[in-house]
Amino acid sequence: MAKTLAEKVWDDHLVRSANGEPDLLYIDLHLIHEVTSPQAFDGLRLAKRGVRRPDLTLATEDHNVPTLNIDKPIADPVSRLQVDTLRKNCQEFGIRLHSLGDVEQGIVHVVGPQLGLTQPGMTIVCGDSHTSTHGAFGALAFGIGTSEVEHVLATQTLPLSRPKTMAINVEGKLKPGVTSKDIILAIIAKIGTGGGQGYILEYCGSAIRALSMEARMTICNMSIEAGARAGLIAPDETTFAYLKDRPHAPKGEDWQRALAYWSELKSDSDAKFDKEITLDADQLSPFVTWGTNPGQGIPLDGVIPSPQDFTDPEEVSAAERALVYMDLKAGTPMKKIKIDTVFLGSCTNGRIEDLRAAAEIIKGKKVASDIRMMVVPGSARVRLQAEAEGLDKLFLEAGAEWRSAGCSMCLGMNPDQLAPGERSASTSNRNFEGRQGKGGRTHLVSPLVAAATALRGTLSSPADL
Amino acid sequence: MEKFISHTGSALPLRRSNVDTDQIIPAVYLKRVTRSGFEDGLFAAWRSDPEFVLNKAEYSKASILVAGADFGTGSSREHAVWALQNYGFKVVISSRFADIFRGNSLKAGLLTVILGQSDVEALWSAIEAEPSLEIEVDLETRLVSYKNQAISFDLDDYTRWRLMEGLDDIGLTLRKIDEVENFEEKRAKYKPKTLPVLS
Numbered sequence: 001m002a003k004t005l006a007e008k009v010w011d012d013h014l015v016r017s018a019n020g021e022p023d024l025l026y027i028d029l030h031l032i033h034e035v036t037s038p039q040a041f042d043g044l045r046l047a048k049r050g051v052r053r054p055d056l057t058l059a060t061e062d063h064n065v066p067t068l069n070i071d072k073p074i075a076d077p078v079s080r081l082q083v084d085t086l087r088k089n090c091q092e093f094g095i096r097l098h099s100l101g102d103v104e105q106g107i108v109h110v111v112g113p114q115l116g117l118t119q120p121g122m123t124i125v126c127g128d129s130h131t132s133t134h135g136a137f138g139a140l141a142f143g144i145g146t147s148e149v150e151h152v153l154a155t156q157t158l159p160l161s162r163p164k165t166m167a168i169n170v171e172g173k174l175k176p177g178v179t180s181k182d183i184i185l186a187i188i189a190k191i192g193t194g195g196g197q198g199y200i201l202e203y204c205g206s207a208i209r210a211l212s213m214e215a216r217m218t219i220c221n222m223s224i225e226a227g228a229r230a231g232l233i234a235p236d237e238t239t240f241a242y243l244k245d246r247p248h249a250p251k252g253e254d255w256q257r258a259l260a261y262w263s264e265l266k267s268d269s270d271a272k273f274d275k276e277i278t279l280d281a282d283q284l285s286p287f288v289t290w291g292t293n294p295g296q297g298i299p300l301d302g303v304i305p306s307p308q309d310f311t312d313p314e315e316v317s318a319a320e321r322a323l324v325y326m327d328l329k330a331g332t333p334m335k336k337i338k339i340d341t342v343f344l345g346s347c348t349n350g351r352i353e354d355l356r357a358a359a360e361i362i363k364g365k366k367v368a369s370d371i372r373m374m375v376v377p378g379s380a381r382v383r384l385q386a387e388a389e390g391l392d393k394l395f396l397e398a399g400a401e402w403r404s405a406g407c408s409m410c411l412g413m414n415p416d417q418l419a420p421g422e423r424s425a426s427t428s429n430r431n432f433e434g435r436q437g438k439g440g441r442t443h444l445v446s447p448l449v450a451a452a453t454a455l456r457g458t459l460s461s462p463a464d465l
Numbered sequence: 466m467e468k469f470i471s472h473t474g475s476a477l478p479l480r481r482s483n484v485d486t487d488q489i490i491p492a493v494y495l496k497r498v499t500r501s502g503f504e505d506g507l508f509a510a511w512r513s514d515p516e517f518v519l520n521k522a523e524y525s526k527a528s529i530l531v532a533g534a535d536f537g538t539g540s541s542r543e544h545a546v547w548a549l550q551n552y553g554f555k556v557v558i559s560s561r562f563a564d565i566f567r568g569n570s571l572k573a574g575l576l577t578v579i580l581g582q583s584d585v586e587a588l589w590s591a592i593e594a595e596p597s598l599e600i601e602v603d604l605e606t607r608l609v610s611y612k613n614q615a616i617s618f619d620l621d622d623y624t625r626w627r628l629m630e631g632l633d634d635i636g637l638t639l640r641k642i643d644e645v646e647n648f649e650e651k652r653a654k655y656k657p658k659t660l661p662v663l664s
Contacts, residue, residue, distance in 0.1 A: 015648045016641060021623045024638065026648050028656055036542065038498035049635070052645075055660040064496060078496040085498045096659045117657050129541040129565055145543035145569030147634070155638045157645055161621070163564075193483060194535040194561055227538065229564045247663045254655035261653070293483050293538070314482040314534055314582075321481070411540075413492040430539060432487040434510045 002268035004165045005234050006200040009140040009265070013123045015157055022159040028122040028139075029056055030152045031108045032095070034086040035063040035413070036127030040150035041089040051093040052156045058117065059090050059097040062107045063128075064413050067376050067403035070100050079414065093153075106379020106405040109133040109347040113217065114381055116246025120235035120262040125152055130347045130429065132223040135232035136216035137239055138265045140200070142230040163229070164274035166199040167267075170207040172281035177462050179357075180215035181349060181427070181446035183207065184222040185287040187279060189297040196228025199275065202267060203233050207281035213242040214353040221348045222429050225294035234266040286461045288334055289431045289444040291322035296431075298334065300449060300461055306330035325433050326441050327421075334459050337443070341424040342373040342454040343436070344447055345403075346410035349427035350378030352385050354447040359391040361451035361462050362398040368457035373400035374416065376408040400454065412437045425453040466574045468631035471603040472555045474528035475596065477518060478589040482533035486566060489537065489545040503544055504551035523596035529556045531588050536577075537566025546573045556602045558609065560585050571624050572634060578602060578609060578618045587614075604629050 003011070016024040030053075037059070044050065051057060064079045074080035083100070090097035098104040104111060109130055112118040120138035125131060127149045134141035148158055170183055188195075201223050208216065216233050223231025240259060243249045250258040267273075289297040290304050296319070298305065307319035307330070323330065328337070344350075344358050355377065367373045375395045377383035383405055386392055392402045409416040410428035418424055418440025427450050431442035443459060452460040494506030511517045518524060530549065536559040537545060546569045549557065557575065560582040570577045580588070591611060592598055600611045604625055609616045627634065638645075 016644050024641065024644070026645070026652070029659075035495050039500045039543075042498075042500075047633075047635070055658040058659040063492075076496075082496050082498055094660075096662055117659065119657060122656065127541060127543075129539065143541035143565055145541055145546070145565060145572065147543060147569065147572035151635050151638065154635045155642070155645060156649075157638055159634065159638065193538050194563075197535075197561065197564055224539075224565075227535070227563060248657040248659075250655040250657075257653070258655045293485070317480075318482055411487075411492045413495065430485075430487065432485045432539060434491055435487050438491065438493075438510055 002271040004267040004271045004273060005138060005202055005232060005265055006140060006165050009121055009123065010162060012121065022161045024157050024159050025123060027125050027152050027156050027158060029058070029112070029117055029124045031112055031124065031126035031131070032057065032059045032149065033062050033108050033128065034082045036146050037089065037149055038082065038085045039146050040153055041093070043150040044153060049154045051095065051153045054094040056156060057095050058112070059086060059095050060105055060108045060111050061086060061100050063407045063411065065100050065406045066414050067406050067408050067416060070404045103380050106381065107347045107350060107407055109221065110351060110378035110382065113137065114379060116243055116249040119243060119249070119258070120239060121265050125158065129224040130221050132229065132231050133217050133221040133347055135220035135223065135230055136213060138232055138235035138262070140230055140232065143224060164199045166196065166201050166275040166277070167273040168201055168203050169205040169276065169278040170203065170281050171205040171278065172207055173210070174207060174281050174284060177448055178284050178286060179446040179448060180211050180218045182284055182287040183279070183281070184219045185289065185294070185297045185444060186284055188222065188226045188294050190279065191226055191277065193225060193293050193295040194227045196223060196226035199228050201226065201228045201231035203231060208233055209236065212353060213238060214351045217351070218348055222294065225429055235262050286446060286449050288449060288459060290326065290328060290334065291319065292325050292431055292433050293318070294429065294431060294444060296322055297444070300334050300459060302334055304328050304330050304332045304334065335464070337459045338423070338457060339371060339425045339453050339459060340422045341418060342371060342450050343409045343424055343426040343428060344374070344450050345376030345378065345408055346428035347378060348429045349447050350376060350382065352382050354427065355382065355386050355391050358447040358451035359394045361448065362400070362454065363394050365398055365455050367399040367454045371454050371457050373454040374403060374409060375400050376403040377405050379405045409436050411435060425450050425459060466631045466633060469574060469576055469604060469628040471601065471605065472528065472576070473599055473601040474555065475526055475598060476529035476531050476588070476592050476600050477524045477527035478592045479518060479530060479532040480589060483535045483538055484532055485539035486537055486542050486545040487539055490542065490548040495542060495544050500547050501551055503548040507548040507552045528553055529558065529600055529602065530554050531585060531592065532557060532559045534559060534561045534582060536562050538563040541565045543569045543573060546570045546575050550575050558585065558588065571628065574628065576602060576628065580609065580616055580618055584616050
């Protein structure tokens with residue numbers, strides 16, 4: 001029977017499938033971090049259970065860690081206890097941990113791919129909804145809650161009901177200045193924050209094929225913002241070239257065996273998706289959000305919509321609430337919106353290509369006098385690479401802050417937060433009320449728009465410079 | 466896990482859609498390493514408004530939350546489920562739940578019930594007219610009942626059985642651990658391992 005890519009990966013991991021119960025799926029890689037794991041380890045201890053496969057488990061410190069003074073003890077005692085708890089748990093159960101200060105430390109979804117641990121056809125889970133990022137390699141990767149973290153630690157499996165599949169075809173060629181971030185923001189605006197509920201998304205089409213691995217990760221990363229737990233892209237030469245010679249990539253004969261399997265990982269031409277949608281890449285322009293959910297986005301050239309533009313009563317009231325919270329008026333051009341803080345980073349856009357793209361625009365110029373720009377590399381490796389290329393100097397000379405790796409202002413769990421009423425242009429993934437700090441207002445943007453905005457002080461694209 | 470067979474209580478009408486898990490509990494409240502004590506973070510930002518429905522005396526005893534569509538979107542934090550439970554909620558009713566939130570709730574024993582949007586609207590009106598209105602949510606019959614209304618809801622047989630028996634999911638999987646071992650023997654050897662640490 002013809003299968004989609006997601007169905008192939010699913011079926012290859014079936015430990016058990018029986019009528020009247022969920023499928024039991026084997027998990028190839030379990031990533032953990034300090035915030036969603038402590039209660040899972042407690043559960044193991046309480047039930048006197050061990051970690052079944054520490055050799056398929058990897059921990060990093062990312063959500064709650066400072067991005068300044070990382071050589072000093074974490075100032076907030078509650079944060080420090082959480083990080084210390086992860087360290088103790090990893091030691092007790094024999095799990096590899098990349099702590100603050102370790103060269104492999106960073107955001108869990110940046111670290112996995114860069115080590116070559118993320119490979120096509122794998123099942124990957126993490127107690128973090130942006131685990132969908134790893135789908136860029138043709139892996140089935142999704143976020144889980146702490147009860148499921150405990151389940152995977154104890155059994156290396158998860159009971160799950162088989163999701164439906166949706167193909168998202170992005171055909172054509174992106175115009176200069178338009179990035180994969182704009183593709184995914186446009187997709188979410190099109191299908192809504194609930195559009196992907198119950199589905200695994202597969203991104204396909206010529207515009208997707210043309211993207212680098214890092215750009216593909218940006219797209220898969222935000223699948224959850226469309227409501228889908230997972231999103232993936234069939235592996236191809238771009239994928240294989242990225243993986244070759246990474247520390248954990250297969251070597252020698254193993255590489256050949258792996259390659260043979262990976263090359264079969266694509267949806268059959270006659271496979272049936274439960275739903276298909278199409279997007280024209282040629283028509284896309286830089287995309288930004290105006291509201292308080294990632295589906296409330298429009299082209300940067302547009303004006304803020306009026307609640308009356310929507311037909312669904314829930315959307316009308318959501319738009320009314322969003323405009324009040326964001327302190328914006330319908331009809332205002334997006335480009336007139338004045339920004340206070342620019343955040344470049346996160347598991348969505350904190351990779352080396354993102355930093356390079358932004359640095360290219362900032363180079364030799366100055367960040368607007370009333371703008372604070374924070375640049376937070378996604379991992380210690382990304383930071384080192386950027387420094388080797390001199391990108392840190394370009395940012396610093398422009399007046400931006402150059403930080404250590406972590407989730408930082410994406411979720412405002414550490415001290416990197418917006419003040420009440422402050423407005424950001426952020427390359428992260430969520431513009432929820434208070435996401436970046438209580439009372440803070442977030443506009444989601446691409447790294448290019450972030451850089452141009454930092455220079456002009458209002459939402460801008462590089463073409464406006 | 467405590468068995469869930471039936472719950473009767475009063476409800477709180479939350480007339481908002483797209484309530485994401487950052488609203489249910491903001492990230493700054495996620496630093497605890499326990500499963501308890503998260504009630505202070507529940508809807509923390511909205512609670513600073515005295516007019517917010519959670520602050521109204523007439524709903525102070527509510528144990529059923531009736532929310533707008535797409536409840537629990539965003540972050541996978543199970544703390545959102547714990548915050549609702551720690552505060553005293555046993556059931557959340559909405560026309561649509563985000564996948565991860567729904568999975569977390571049913572693992573942790575917070576019953577999430579999906580009703581049609583028109584049924585949710587009718588419930589909101591009934592609760593607002595009579596805040597002490599008793600609502601029964603019954604897993605045996607899969608019915609939400611109030612006054613002379615009885616609305617059926619779907620829940621797969623397996624999850625319903627697990628909740629009604631109060632069974633530990635991990636324990637159920639461990640009964641089949643020989644099947645996991647068989648699977649592991651056939652796994653491709655080239656698949657990556659995190660140990661030993663490579664330099």
